Amino acid sequence: MTEIKFIVNGKNVKVAVEPYIRLIDLLREKFDLTGTKEGCGVGECGACTVLMNGRAVNSCLVLAGQIDGNEILTIEGLANHNALHPLQKNFLLHGAIQCGFCTPGMVLSASALLNKNPNPDEEEIKDAIAGNLCRCTGYKQIIEAVKETAKEINSPSKQL
Amino acid sequence: MNKEFSVVGKPVIREDGLDKVTGRAKFADDYKFPGMLHAVMLRISSAHAKINSIDFSAIENDESLVSIITADDVPGTKKVGMIKNDQPIFCNEKVVTPGDVLAMIVGESEAKLHELVKKIKVDFTPLPLLTDPKKSLETDAVLIHPVEGSNLIIHHPLRKGNVEKGFAESEFVLEQTYSTQLIEHSYLEPEAVVAIPLETSLGVKVIGSIQNPFTTRRFVSEVLNFPLSKVRIQQAHLGGSFGGKDDIMCILSARAAVAAMKINRPVKIRYTREESILESYKRHPYVLNYKVGYNKSGKIQAMKIDILADGGAYASMSPFVTWRTVVQATGPYEIENVHTDVRAVYTNNPYTGAMRGFGSPQPIFAQESLMDEIAVQLNMTPDEIRKVNGYKSGSITATGQKLQNHEVNLLTVLETAEEDTGFRKKWLENKKDKSQLIEYDFSSPIINESQFISPDSLIKKGIGLAVSFRGCSLGAEGTDAASAYISIQNDGSVYLDCGLAENGQGLRTTYSIIAAEVFGISTDQIIYLELDTGTTPDSGPTVASRATLMGGGAVKATAEILRKRLEELIRSEWNLKSDDEIVFQNNQVLITNHQSPITFKDICKLAYQRGISLATIGWYKSPSVGWDEHVGQGDAYFTYVYGCQVAEVRVNIATGEIYVDKVTAVHDAGKVINMLGALGQVYGGVTQGAGYGIFEEVTTDKGFIRELNFDQYTIPTSKDIGEINPIFVEGKDIYGPWGAKSLGEPTLELTAAAISNAVYNAVGKRFFKLPMNLEEVLLSKKLRPEDLKRGSK
Numbered sequence: 001m002t003e004i005k006f007i008v009n010g011k012n013v014k015v016a017v018e019p020y021i022r023l024i025d026l027l028r029e030k031f032d033l034t035g036t037k038e039g040c041g042v043g044e045c046g047a048c049t050v051l052m053n054g055r056a057v058n059s060c061l062v063l064a065g066q067i068d069g070n071e072i073l074t075i076e077g078l079a080n081h082n083a084l085h086p087l088q089k090n091f092l093l094h095g096a097i098q099c100g101f102c103t104p105g106m107v108l109s110a111s112a113l114l115n116k117n118p119n120p121d122e123e124e125i126k127d128a129i130a131g132n133l134c135r136c137t138g139y140k141q142i143i144e145a146v147k148e149t150a151k152e153i154n155s156p157s158k159q160l
Numbered sequence: 161m162n163k164e165f166s167v168v169g170k171p172v173i174r175e176d177g178l179d180k181v182t183g184r185a186k187f188a189d190d191y192k193f194p195g196m197l198h199a200v201m202l203r204i205s206s207a208h209a210k211i212n213s214i215d216f217s218a219i220e221n222d223e224s225l226v227s228i229i230t231a232d233d234v235p236g237t238k239k240v241g242m243i244k245n246d247q248p249i250f251c252n253e254k255v256v257t258p259g260d261v262l263a264m265i266v267g268e269s270e271a272k273l274h275e276l277v278k279k280i281k282v283d284f285t286p287l288p289l290l291t292d293p294k295k296s297l298e299t300d301a302v303l304i305h306p307v308e309g310s311n312l313i314i315h316h317p318l319r320k321g322n323v324e325k326g327f328a329e330s331e332f333v334l335e336q337t338y339s340t341q342l343i344e345h346s347y348l349e350p351e352a353v354v355a356i357p358l359e360t361s362l363g364v365k366v367i368g369s370i371q372n373p374f375t376t377r378r379f380v381s382e383v384l385n386f387p388l389s390k391v392r393i394q395q396a397h398l399g400g401s402f403g404g405k406d407d408i409m410c411i412l413s414a415r416a417a418v419a420a421m422k423i424n425r426p427v428k429i430r431y432t433r434e435e436s437i438l439e440s441y442k443r444h445p446y447v448l449n450y451k452v453g454y455n456k457s458g459k460i461q462a463m464k465i466d467i468l469a470d471g472g473a474y475a476s477m478s479p480f481v482t483w484r485t486v487v488q489a490t491g492p493y494e495i496e497n498v499h500t501d502v503r504a505v506y507t508n509n510p511y512t513g514a515m516r517g518f519g520s521p522q523p524i525f526a527q528e529s530l531m532d533e534i535a536v537q538l539n540m541t542p543d544e545i546r547k548v549n550g551y552k553s554g555s556i557t558a559t560g561q562k563l564q565n566h567e568v569n570l571l572t573v574l575e576t577a578e579e580d581t582g583f584r585k586k587w588l589e590n591k592k593d594k595s596q597l598i599e600y601d602f603s604s605p606i607i608n609e610s611q612f613i614s615p616d617s618l619i620k621k622g623i624g625l626a627v628s629f630r631g632c633s634l635g636a637e638g639t640d641a642a643s644a645y646i647s648i649q650n651d652g653s654v655y656l657d658c659g660l661a662e663n664g665q666g667l668r669t670t671y672s673i674i675a676a677e678v679f680g681i682s683t684d685q686i687i688y689l690e691l692d693t694g695t696t697p698d699s700g701p702t703v704a705s706r707a708t709l710m711g712g713g714a715v716k717a718t719a720e721i722l723r724k725r726l727e728e729l730i731r732s733e734w735n736l737k738s739d740d741e742i743v744f745q746n747n748q749v750l751i752t753n754h755q756s757p758i759t760f761k762d763i764c765k766l767a768y769q770r771g772i773s774l775a776t777i778g779w780y781k782s783p784s785v786g787w788d789e790h791v792g793q794g795d796a797y798f799t800y801v802y803g804c805q806v807a808e809v810r811v812n813i814a815t816g817e818i819y820v821d822k823v824t825a826v827h828d829a830g831k832v833i834n835m836l837g838a839l840g841q842v843y844g845g846v847t848q849g850a851g852y853g854i855f856e857e858v859t860t861d862k863g864f865i866r867e868l869n870f871d872q873y874t875i876p877t878s879k880d881i882g883e884i885n886p887i888f889v890e891g892k893d894i895y896g897p898w899g900a901k902s903l904g905e906p907t908l909e910l911t912a913a914a915i916s917n918a919v920y921n922a923v924g925k926r927f928f929k930l931p932m933n934l935e936e937v938l939l940s941k942k943l944r945p946e947d948l949k950r951g952s953k
Contacts, residue, residue, distance in 0.1 A: 034190035035183020037399070039348045040433040044870035047348055075183035088181040092173045095836030098844065099664025100180030101187060101348040101399030126878040133870060135346050135400050136664055138843030139878040141836070 004068040008033070009077025019065030023057075024048045026064050027074060035075035035104045039133070046132030049105035050074050056112035058131075075104035078111065086152055087111055090145035098136030106132045110146045118153050120146070166745060168677045168898065171836045175669045175688050176397065176662075188352035188369040188396040193426040196354065197226055199419055200273035201261045201435070202280055207508040207863025208287040208302070210254045214262060215281040224272035229264040229419045236385030240414065242375070242407050242513070244313075244475040246305050249383055249414050254287070256304050257473035257508055258864050259439035266419050266427060289508050291863055293470040294447065296505035304473060304506035311506040313471045314479040316486035318500040318792025320558055326462025326497030330453025334534060338448045338526040340930045342470070342858040344437055344867075345515055346875045349399020351408060351440065352430035355416035363390025364421055366413045370395050371405035372701035373661055377693045379410035380417045391417075392694040401663045402848070403514035403703065407476050408440045434868040441476055441513035442858060444469040444504070446485075446522035450530055458538055458548040462497035463558075465489050467523065469504040472511035478504035480637045481512075485519035487796040490558045491527035492570050492629035493549035498558040500792065508863040514703060516845070520630060520909040521852060525930060528626040528913035533926060541584050542625055542917065546574060551629060551802075560793040563800065567891035569828040573804040574627055576889055577826040581806045586623045590921045593620065597813045597923050597938060619810045622922025626913035627804045631797025632895075632902045633706035636787035642699035642710040644718040645689075646675060647775035650768035652747070652761030654679065657689040659699025660711035665904060666837035667707040671715045673833055674897050678719035680744030681760050697777055705902035708833060710780060712897040718778025725774065729767050730758075783895070799895050803827040803906040805846070807914035811922040816937030818854050818919060821882040823911060828891040830901035842886035842907045849911025851876045855933050859944065866945075 005014040008031060015030055027033040027050070036059055039047035043058040050059045051073040078085045087107050090096070097103050106129060113120055113128035120128065125146045126139075134142065179185035202214075216228055231238055231252035239245045251260045262282065267273050288302040295301055296311040304311055327333055353368030363386050370376050373393035381391045393413070398405065412429050419427040431439070446469050453462040467485060471478040486502045535545040551557070553568040578584060634640045644658040656675050662668045672686045679685075689696075699711060726749075727742050734751065736742075743750040748757040767774055787794040808822040823846045832838045855874060859866050867873035893899040916927050919937070929936060935943045 033183070034186070037187070037349065038189075039350065040870045042433075042869050042871055045348060045433075075181075079182055084178075084181070091181050092177045093171075095171065095174070095840050097174055097177050097180050098666060098840055099348070099398060099400040100176070100185055101664075103180050104183045107181065129878045131877075133346075133348060133875060133877065135348055135402070135848070135875060136844045137840055138845075138847030138876075138881065138884060140843040140884055141840060143878065 002065065004064055006067045006069065007071040009074060017064045019063060021064045023050070023059040023062040023064060023067055027059060033074045033076050037101055037104060039101065046105045046109060047102050049108045049132060051108055051112055054112065054115050056109045075108060078107065085111065086149045087145065090149045094141045094145040094148065096137060096141040096145040102132055102134040106134065106142055114150060114153065119150055122147070166677060166680065167673050167683060169832050169835055172669060172673055172683055172834060174666055175672050175683070185397045187349055187399050188354070188367060189430050191354050191367050191396060193354065193356060196426040196428055197266050197268055197423065198270040198273060199229070199264045199266045199416065199427050199429045200270060200277050202263045202265065202277055203258070203261055204255060204282050204284055205258070206255060206284060206286055207258050208256055208289050209284040210287055211252060211262060212283040212285060218279040218281065219265070219276045222276055224267045224269055225265060225276060226268065227266040227419065227423050229266060229415070229422065233418055233422050234383055237382040240379050240382060240411065241475055242477050243479050246308065247411065247474045249411060249418070257510055259510060264415055264419065266423060289862055291507055291509055291860065293468055293505050293507050296507055304508065313475045313504040313506060314482055316483055316502045316792060317790070318486050318498060318558060320560060320793065321497035323462045323464050323497040323499035327453040330461040331455045333451065333453045334530070335451040336530060336928065338529065338928045340446045340522045340525060342445045342510070342512070342860070343443045343852055343856045344858050344873055345402045345404030346873070347400030347402060347404055350431045350433055350436040351405065351412055352428070353409065353412050353416050354426055354428040355413065355420035356426040357420045357424050363392070364417050365392045365394065366417055367394045367396055368409055368413055369398050369405055370409045370413065371398065371401045371661065371663055373691055373693050374659065374698045375406060375701055376410045376413045380414050383414040384417055384421060392692060395661050395691045398662060398664050402516040403518065404440060406514055406701065433870065437865060437868045437873065441511045443515040443517070444471065444478070444481060444512040444522070448523060448526040450526055452530060454534060456538065458534065458540055458545045460493055460495050460549050463490050463495050465500040467502040469502065470507055470509055470512060471504040472507055472509040474511040476511050476513035478512065481514065481519040483637060484631065485523055486792055487559055487631060488520055488629065489523045489527070491524065491531070492551045492627060492802065494551060494555045495558060500558070509860055510865060516848065517905050517909045518704065520628065520905065521849070521912060524626060524628050524909050525913045525916065529916055529926065532624065532917045532920060541587060543574060543578050543584060546627055547571060550574065550627065559796045561795045566799050566893040569889055569891040570627060570629060570802045573802050573826040573828055573889050576887060577625060577804040577806045577824055580887060581623065581808070581824050583623060583625060583806055587921055590622050597816065597925055613814065618812055618814050620813055620922040621810055622918040622920065623806060623808050624914050624917025624919070624921050625804060625806045626910040626917060628906065628910055629800050629802050630902065630906050630909070632709055632799050632801060633704050633782060633797065635797035636785045636794060640700065640710065640782035641779060642714040643697040643777055643779045644671070644711065644714040645697065645777050646718045646722055648722060648764050650765050652681065652685065652759070652764045654681070654686045655689055656686050656715065657691065657696050658711045658715055659697045660707050661691050661702045663702050665841065666834060667702070667711060669837060670708055670712060670834040674712050674715045675719045678716060678723055679760065681747050705904040705906070708900050709896040709902060710782065712833060712900055713780035714778055716897040717780050718776060721776050721778050722774055725772055726763055726767060729770060729772055730763065733766065799893055799901060801827065801829055801901050801906055803910055805910040805914045807911065807918040809915060809918040809922060811919055811937070813923060816934040818915065818932060818937065819882070820850050820915060822885065823850070823914070824885045824887065825907060826887045826889060827903060827906055828889040829903035829906065830893050830896055831890050831898040832888050833897065833900050838888065838903055839886055841903045843884050845904065845907025846884050846911050847876050847881050849908040850881050850915060853912030853915040853930060853932060855931050857931050
């Protein structure tokens with residue numbers, strides 16, 4: 001067992017774990033953050049996407065030892081208290097959710113994109129979510145939701 | 161006081177959307193219980209073998225092991241099935257496909273169990289392997305289930321008119337063979353279920369990623385030998401299904417329940433993606449022979465169809481899947497003489513069952529390719545040939561059914577698609593620019609100068625279309641009824657529940673919209689209850705695109721019962737005349753000649769004070785249909801939907817790559833209730849259909865699947881499909897809520913056929929085998945590892 005310290009959803013935490021356990025298992029089992037989903041376990045589907053220091057990572061490919069001293073954001077930490085993140089709001093308004101299993105990872109990949117590039121074009125949006133598989137939606141309404149969010153971010157007059 | 165729709169057809173936020181977008185929605189694997197154990201499956205690496213013995217001695221005394229569960233622990237039925245009971249819960253005598261499970265070990269640590277399971281020794285004798293469905297019915301073929309007496313799962317014949325006479329009277333006869341591949345549903349959430357023993361008299365509760373809780377309940381009760389009422393199934397949020405979480409989840413639920421009842425602790429089973437792909441059923445591969453006779457005018461005189469479906473190791477839904485095929489195999493064309501045989505057979509391949517489309521994508525690929533081929537031969541355009549033969553109001557189908565009681569909008573969807581895309585002009589234009597794919601000569605791989613192509617002429621454009629008709633709901637497959645429960649509280653808020661289970665597509669939102677429309681309230685006044693077989697009435701399965709039509713019909717009927725009670729109360733309370741109108745709108749009730757509206761809330765409170773019940777269960781039953789299975793004649797379905805999709809593609813003639821630039825999807829699904837959901841169905845269905853058309857394929861080697869995860873089994877990503885343009889033609893129908901019918905499956909079934917016809921338009925080459933991957937496009941064959949000779953051998 002090793003003690004690791006990290007920030008999860010804005011909170012400083014420390015936990016004693018085997019350093020080789022996967023980040024997804026740490027989040028789901030030790031912190032009960034079950035919004036992070038496992039779809040493939042090999043980094044292909046993106047359902048387990050979380051943000052590590054603002055970058056989207058597959059939490060099934062990250063080991064607990066690697067997150068010591070880092071900041072992790074999961075879907076549970078994206079909304080600011082009860083105010084939804086604009087991406088979450090637009091996913092709802094645009095019908096970008098069906099079964100919802102890919103949704104947490106999809107929203108986080110999109111938020112990583114907007115953090116880095118607040119004004120992406122359609123191709124850049126597609127690139128950013130290309131590692132997040134969705135079998136239900138055909139991606140169209142997801143892409144619309146991300147586009148609309150970018151538009152809102154870039155026109156501060158239109159408050160959310 | 162005629163009113164427009166207030167919520168029906170408008171964009172409405174999903175009822176479960178907030179929970180899903182914040183990560184709060186609980187899927188099956190998110191449930192944990194005190195004392196919960198895990199179970200891990202024992203399999204062997206053989207697709208067909210007799211089990212001589214299983215030796216657990218190496219693990220029996222391990223402290224990580226809590227229990228071993230084998231067929232001996234099954235108190236009730238040891239073999240189960242959707243239609244035939246041919247699938248053992250635990251295969252203790254023999255395995256017939258690599259996914260088969262011999263036994264299960266249970267303990268606290270899943271990781272430890274995975275180590276232990278490798279130490280179990282199984283003594284087995286390999287049996288002859290049958291993996292080619294074409295050999296299944298040969299007299300010397302090994303029998304997969306000897307007790308069945310044959311490898312034939314089902315044979316559906318259809319006989320109409322005199323097909324030989326029809327061919328004799330035809331000016332042309334064309335014969336072609338098509339084949340389609342095995343594919344995987346690829347729901348993003350792998351299977352998971354937890355069974356919880358209840359107090360002795362109550363039985364067992366199962367929570368899982370379950371498509372059809374009532375079907376699962378039947379399996380679990382048969383396996384435990386419990387009455388239905390002692391098995392309660394609760395559906396967790398379902399991470400996709402597409403028809404794929406039916407039998408497999410019934411079986412996993414039964415296994416978990418057997419263990420939970422034996423050990424008296426909650427037991428969870430959850431699959432990795434590899435186990436999911438290994439064991440779960442898939443879409444049937446078909447081999448389809450079509451012979452068609454027609455005249456110069458394009459009029460089809462006769463069609464003879466012979467179809468073979470690989471059912472794999474178990475019957476599963478094969479009899480029903482292939483029944484839809486026999487009904488729809490000619491396509492939406494009026495043909496006087498039809499002779500069809502559809503057979504499904506056993507092999508040692510992974511078993512096949514229900515998947516979105518359900519026996520329609522395969523024949524549509526064949527029949528729509530055929531129609532285009534005839535059009536080209538007769539110098540007609542693809543739309544012309546379809547107009548000559550396509551169904552109109554009053555047409556007689558291949559099963560002898562007269563199309564009536566609904567708008568037969570086949571030609572309307574075709575014409576709408578044609579106009580929207582400028583189809584005919586583009587099709588004729590592309591046809592002129594006919595440069596061939598680059599043919600590779602493997603004997604002399606050096607390309608000579610005359611074969612050089614300038615980069616700007618590498619890409620060829622094509623446009624193609626496909627049309628279909630589709631029977632709604634179950635048809636003559638079985639009893640077709642659904643029920644809903646509504647309880648209005650005395651503050652005007654509403655509980656709603658329906659026996660059809662949410663599959664992720666958004667039926668709960670659709671039902672909330674329907675109830676809100678009837679009561680004239682907003683959807684946020686409605687709380688949708690969790691489906692629990694202990695409290696929700698059985699409504700059959702969520703299959704066959706029947707949820708909006710049947711469940712929606714039930715919700716509307718139920719809401720109308722309660723609204724009528726409120727109307728009667730209002731009439732007596734305010735002494736209304738019989739012709740005074742009452743309108744429920746904007747959370748209010750408006751009464752003719754009555755000055756001020758009354759709030760819905762106040763009316764509900766008044767009803768409560770007057771002792772009027774505002775809770776009820778309502779019912780919606782389909783009209784009866786009929787079927788003569790010996791000749792395949794009858795009114796197969798009580799109503800139909802129609803669709804036309806146009807695909808616009810670019811083909812790289814040097815690599816064989818197909819780019820799907822745009823799919824225009826025109827569907828008559830009847831009245832659209834849930835607009836965001838309907839759009840989502842089209843986008844998702846077309847994308848799945850395109851994956852089926854151009855790259856998805858599960859390949860097997862001696863029954864073993866090669867692509868066990870998404871690194872090898874590729875499904876479309878955000879970058880793979882271009883624009884999708886959904887257009888709804890809302891045809892009138894006397895059935896369903898305000899005439900709403902089916903959409904989920906029609907959106908998927910047409911895409912591969914439309915793409916194939918578009919590729920032909922681009923490069924002049926016709927395809928007979930799905931998927932149209934790079935090798936198929938360029939080399940007209942699939943490259944398989946076993947076909948390649950490597951090294952110096």
